[in-house]
Amino acid sequence: MLSVDKVDSGYGRKQVLFAVSLAVRSGEIVALIGPNGSGKSTVLKTIIGLLPFWSGEIRFKGTETRGKSPGQHIAAGLVYGPQGARVFEELSVRRNMEAAGLWLPSTELEHRIEEAVQLFPDLGLCLNSPARHLSGGQRQMLALVRAMIPQPQLLLLDEPCLGLAPAMATKMLEHVAELNTMRAVSLIVVEHRVKQVLGIAHRVYALKQGQVVLEGSAKKLAQDPDALRTVFL
Numbered sequence: 001m002l003s004v005d006k007v008d009s010g011y012g013r014k015q016v017l018f019a020v021s022l023a024v025r026s027g028e029i030v031a032l033i034g035p036n037g038s039g040k041s042t043v044l045k046t047i048i049g050l051l052p053f054w055s056g057e058i059r060f061k062g063t064e065t066r067g068k069s070p071g072q073h074i075a076a077g078l079v080y081g082p083q084g085a086r087v088f089e090e091l092s093v094r095r096n097m098e099a100a101g102l103w104l105p106s107t108e109l110e111h112r113i114e115e116a117v118q119l120f121p122d123l124g125l126c127l128n129s130p131a132r133h134l135s136g137g138q139r140q141m142l143a144l145v146r147a148m149i150p151q152p153q154l155l156l157l158d159e160p161c162l163g164l165a166p167a168m169a170t171k172m173l174e175h176v177a178e179l180n181t182m183r184a185v186s187l188i189v190v191e192h193r194v195k196q197v198l199g200i201a202h203r204v205y206a207l208k209q210g211q212v213v214l215e216g217s218a219k220k221l222a223q224d225p226d227a228l229r230t231v232f233l
Helices: 040-048 070-076 093-099 106-119 136-148 166-182 194-200 218-222 225-232
Strands: 002-011 014-024 029-033 053-060 078-081 154-158 186-190 203-208 211-217
Touching: 002 040, 014 029, 014 040, 014 053, 014 186, 014 211, 029 040, 029 166, 029 194, 040 053, 040 078, 040 154, 040 186, 070 078, 078 136, 093 106, 093 136, 106 136, 106 166, 136 154, 136 166, 166 186, 166 194, 194 218, 203 218, 211 218, 211 225
Parallel strands: 029 186, 029 203, 078 154, 154 186
Antiparallel strands: 002 014, 002 053, 203 211
């Protein structure tokens, strides 16, 4: 579904990614792990088109992505969920959901909101409340719902558990796994809670100083603490 081949990228003149290659197959969850500053978020921003890549190639469903805008990617089924529970605080929960699908016919948008409420019933209890009144966990859920309204085929999630208590983080990753199994969404998940994300992922790539230093089965890596230690040291 996604192929990233020897991609260099960065901010301005500062190079952050060095010949990064990775792939996502249809129907799988890929975890992207590594220490702070290793380039994980930069990978997602480069894939979605928020950052240009200087060299290499990115293909989504076989089509070259160079020069395409984030909006074009969303229309093609590639969606990005940034870190930080990005929601419109002054708008109601429902209005936040509607804003994620403004181009949709009203009946289709309502159908997608109803589907989201089924998956996140806690949000269904506060649809008319301003988003600023939500708890941290509810905001993360709302941000995830907003990313799901366009019905992505591949969802790029940047730290969906950021700032959450352990129990809520576990619940959030359970929701992520449900999107994969129940909604057939493929995912790349950047997450600092390494043990937990390896528990839901099929494969994993580890970044260090902007380079892929390890790739393979998430289950096998979870059982190999020595290999994990080399990534974070």
